[in-house]
Amino acid sequence: MTDSRPEPAPDPPAVPFATMLRSGIVANAICLPVLAIVFWAINGPKGGGSAAIGVLVALVFFAGGLGILQHVPDDNTMMLMTSALAVYLGQVIFLGVIILLFSERDWIDGWAFGLSVLVTALVWQVAQVAAYLRAPKAVYSELATDTAEGSTR
Template structure:
């Protein structure tokens, strides 16, 4: 006996968060040693450590924001867009507050920390866009039996 039900392939996620996160982490994994070495050479051990802390702070902020957007994503594109703008604004404000709060501490090199956060944030944004562009996206969705019946057609 044959099964007359059509096979339904699992749909890919609406927004490719996993690909965006993976590429963002890879790019920031490259930024961490590069910035730490550059600032270690130019500003000493304090600069290298501060650069590493800056990269990690930015990585946590932007990966966390992507996690929030993944939870909000759904069928409502307008809600996702509003959430993305809100999350990004919150990230920029909180990163600014952290940079200001830590830049005047004597145990951290403010320039190395701030510039590392800035470079990492820019690299994250480029990586996120690249991840979105490269990720597989559904071009169309299969019609359900109800959709076909409503259109008056047959399958």
């Protein structure tokens, strides 16, 4: 006798890193020209270039942090949350140091650079949370359902 039940769909990943990464990059890809144009209009080419550099630096930091978190096992929620907090704290501290180092250089507009990094960080976080909330999440464990039915794998 053959089993006519359809194959179950694969479970979505517990933490949708790819969706969160894509959302953050798309949101800030829109932010980049807007900030560059605004600061170009305010402070000329130096302001526009500094804003673009600030957005790109922040994007690299936040995408890198998400890349690090992809390698943390997501079966232990406390480990994942602790790792996420540690990575975020490290990113904020490192970005602060970069802002302080770049703000005193002659070739960069410190205000445009710093405000662009700040705006990029805020937009990244909002986009990441929105993507996480929209992403599909497993509501139950397939193993628990199979055990309840009496079947074993």
